[in-house]
Amino acid sequence: MKSKRGAPPDWRDEVFKTFKRKGINQVFYVPDAGHKRLIELAHADKSMTTYPLTTEEEGIAAACGAWLGGHRSVLLMQSSGVGNCINMMSLIENCRIPLLILVTMRGEYGEFNPWQVPMSRATQGSMELMGMTVRRVEDSSRVVDDVDAAIDDAFVAEQPIALLFAQRMLGRKKWVR
């Protein structure tokens, strides 16, 4: 990564441009440091409605409401939020609602905080058990294409898709300031 410490690597800006190009109307999230730049870009853009959730499962229901009304949405969360969504995901399968979740992974690579590990380990499996297609994104040079394809999978083919952004790609969290 070329950027200086604290400055965003530019693939995040490219992911946001992909949201714009593909007509994403609503972005909702429970914040994660890995999504910081994307959240800032979405809030700054008046062509979409961006809002925080109190818990990740709210985003599953919001995605359903958005699609019923003709909007495309993206849900941003970190891996520990995935477990909060499980029962609400029954809505997605029953109504075949397009769902796109971008998950930033914690607890899998150089993790300082062991409390992140159990849900991290269960993230992919629990989503797959609920019928979602899950793809890991390890390489920042692939991330824009992967997001672009996932938007088509979700909103053209009405599939539930999650992309897991690997902790190695995002960078290890600095614990000492």
Add this chain to the structure above:
Amino acid sequence: MGALIMANAKPTKSKSVKPARKAAKATRLERRAVVRKLLENRGDMLVVCGLGSSTYDVFAAGDDDRNIYLWGAMGGAAMIGLGLAIAQPRKPVLVITGDGEQLMGLGALATIGAQAPKNLAIVVLDNAHYAETGMQQSHTARGVSMTAVAAGCGFTWTGDIDSMAGLGVIREHLERRAGPALATVRIEASEPPRALPLRDGVEMKNRFRRALGLQTI
């Protein structure tokens, strides 16, 4: 409790947030009559109903392609309403749900209050019980007020309703597009005959989208 919360909340047009324990002894309305009245001459209103009795009540009032009947996803009705209200800002969106369903999605009231959609109202049909699972008492039977929670979340109108004549205010507020509203309507803990709408979620989604002129797959 209610008075304290009101003192700290933004000013609202609500008459009062009564302590629920006292209000629980007030008149309770018949749920089917309440829902029929709420949906009378509905115009272009879009309706989302929480699982269980609320879904049966809305269907009993007359099927409509613009109804979303939930059979699961407990706690999700209000957030479906929010996503929909943002996507369809010119149409009034009414969420009709029960106390138990909304209690599972209390955080959604904070999310809605923070987002403040102009065209969303929530009616909590409050019988103070979980009717679907054997009439166990809910938190509202022990003094929890959804109206006070919504007021604290910044809803622009909140109120307890215990008369049929009082129901008109929620529709009026919604039609004025005056910001998020929540009404707690006190209903009897009755179990009217089940009225069962379609359970095929894909069909329900497609007919809803068609009714809005949206493409289906």
